Amino acid sequence: MALVDSSGFAHVRLTVTDIARSKKFYDDVFGWPTAVDATDQAGEDGVTDDPERFFGGVIYQTPQGTLFGLRPGGSGAFDSSATGLDHVSFAVESREALDRVASALSDADVEHGEVKDLTGAGLAILSFQDPDDINIELTAPLASPEETQEHPTVTDTNDVPEGENGLFVRDSGGEGRPVLLIHGWPLSGDAWSAQVPALQEAGYRTVVYDRRGFGQSDPGDGYDYDALSDDVDNILSDLDLREVTLIGFSMGGGEVARYASRHGLDRIHSVVFAAAVPPYLLTSDDNPDGPLGQEAAEGMEAGLKADRDAFFDDFMTQFFTAGDELKVTEEQRQEAVALCRKSDQQAALGCMEAFGTTDFRADLSAVSVPTLVIHGDSDGIVPFEGSGKRTHDAIEGSELVVVEGAPHGLNVSHAEEFNAALLAFLAK
Structure with missing residues (x-):
């Protein structure tokens, strides 16, 4: 029997080096509504250690109902080969939607990879990096020919x-x-x-x-x-x-x-x-x-x-x-x-x-x-x-x-x- 009877994934929060820069990036790219925005307190003493003030960060409400957060206080560069986070992945509706996202990212001068079809997994993916070089991945199901x-x-x-x-x-x-x-x-x-x-x-x-x-x-x-x-x-x-x-x-x-x-x-x-x-x-x-x-x-x-x-x-x-x-x-x-x-x-x-x-x-x-x-x-x-x-x-x-x-x-x-x-x- 499992030790934790979880109903599913709830949220993830990333630590970033510049909260204002990262917030603008995620606002521009995803446009999610904010559940909590404490970024105006980011410069206050002790806020980065205060969970009641959400560490001076921001929490977004995703369309699936889960939460995605950012908090200030990071230092150094992101390294996906280090122990910890490898990447963050978000779902979109279709392969065609990925193509539209790739075009929109190009128009906004956001560097990104090519849309790749992983036929064995039944998925297509599109990858890009946020301002701290954290890997962001978008996935979409591949429809069968039928x-x-x-x-x-x-x-x-x-x-x-x-x-x-x-x-x-x-x-x-x-x-x-x-x-x-x-x-x-x-x-x-x-x-x-x-x-x-x-x-x-x-x-x-x-x-x-x-x-x-x-x-x-x-x-x-x-x-x-x-x-x-x-x-x-x-x-x-x-x-x-x-x-x-x-x-x-x-x-x-x-x-x-x-x-x-x-x-x-x-x-x-x-x-x-x-x-x-x-x-x-x-x-x-x-x-x-x-x-x-x-x-x-x-x-x-x-x-x-x-x-x-x-x-x-x-x-x-x-x-x-x-x-x-x-x-x-x-x-x-x-x-x-x-x-x-x-x-x-x-x-x-x-x-x-x-x-x-x-x-x-x-x-x-x-x-x-x-x-x-x-x-x-x-x-x-x-x-x-x-x-x-x-x-x-x-x-x-x-x-x-x-x-x-x-x-x-x-x-x-x-x-x-x-x-x-x-x-x-x-x-x-």
């Missing part, structure tokens, strides 16, 4: 309207009827991880993308729903998708509604509004049933501006809470927080304003294809009575599934029920 043929991946859909932004798009390929999954705020396409395998197993072609300014997509120069629905149209056109089911979660339901009125439904087979914001969140004189009061909207904006990390941490607790009970594991909640932290701040603020203040009532009248509305009855973020119920009432012939005891993030907390309802609807 996987490459069956599941081509579109990673950059360009020519996005109003800014030529690069959207990060993942397309499973195949001959199945396509579904386009549109994520909620302030997450990314990775928020659909509980749905994509079920959809692919059922034979559907899954297309998942990161909204502009979120996940791995470039920020845009506009975050209103006209621009966002144009991004949807751009993806469908670039991939020449037809007979598509649009699935919009939370904020993503707004893109579904605006797409219908702005671009028509010639390419669309059916639509799904999942815990979605339509028809109109903001309470007003002509929208008294809107569930979002002006004071609450202003409070959200102020909270995000004041301390985004604290805001996202609290928001994801509410996101997955029904009543007073968190309906997911702490690990799942932290994974969602990590996705939030990958968002661009201006994109997060712009989209917050868009989903909170956009009136979709006229857009819903354009929805004339089979429609599923699925919502949790304990949604504290986008309450059912003020959103899902009204959307169901507004779209003639729409189907309604209300999941008992489910919070806003029901596609994670109640994934089995969510997937069953979704697959049953798609099969009709």
Whole structure:
């Protein structure tokens, strides 16, 4: 029996010679959000021996939820042949992603090696050094020829309207009827991880993308729903998708509604509004049933501006809470927080304003294809009575599934029920 029953790797911290220089390097190369930043104390007496002040260093939150830290106080040159650390390795999604990183490093004048395929290990690697010559390695899985043929991946859909932004798009390929999954705020396409395998197993072609300014997509120069629905149209056109089911979660339901009125439904087979914001969140004189009061909207904006990390941490607790009970594991909640932290701040603020203040009532009248509305009855973020119920009432012939005891993030907390309802609807 092992002496330590560990649940996995938690963090690593490097000692560096110049904390300001190293912090700038890792900020520029990886862009991770900071969990703790005590570098402003690096010059204080005794700080490099004080763990309560994090040694005057910085700790980053990686997308996987693990921590990566730097601390000042190093002396001499790094030597990988000496006892101790050999290198630090980080994962990226694909071989193609490594090629893009190599190009970006070259553009930034960061010296690096060539991308190497280690076919025996099923990996590709890219190596470079940080300012202290510590070896940094990026790894990505190598797809087999069969996987490459069956599941081509579109990673950059360009020519996005109003800014030529690069959207990060993942397309499973195949001959199945396509579904386009549109994520909620302030997450990314990775928020659909509980749905994509079920959809692919059922034979559907899954297309998942990161909204502009979120996940791995470039920020845009506009975050209103006209621009966002144009991004949807751009993806469908670039991939020449037809007979598509649009699935919009939370904020993503707004893109579904605006797409219908702005671009028509010639390419669309059916639509799904999942815990979605339509028809109109903001309470007003002509929208008294809107569930979002002006004071609450202003409070959200102020909270995000004041301390985004604290805001996202609290928001994801509410996101997955029904009543007073968190309906997911702490690990799942932290994974969602990590996705939030990958968002661009201006994109997060712009989209917050868009989903909170956009009136979709006229857009819903354009929805004339089979429609599923699925919502949790304990949604504290986008309450059912003020959103899902009204959307169901507004779209003639729409189907309604209300999941008992489910919070806003029901596609994670109640994934089995969510997937069953979704697959049953798609099969009709």
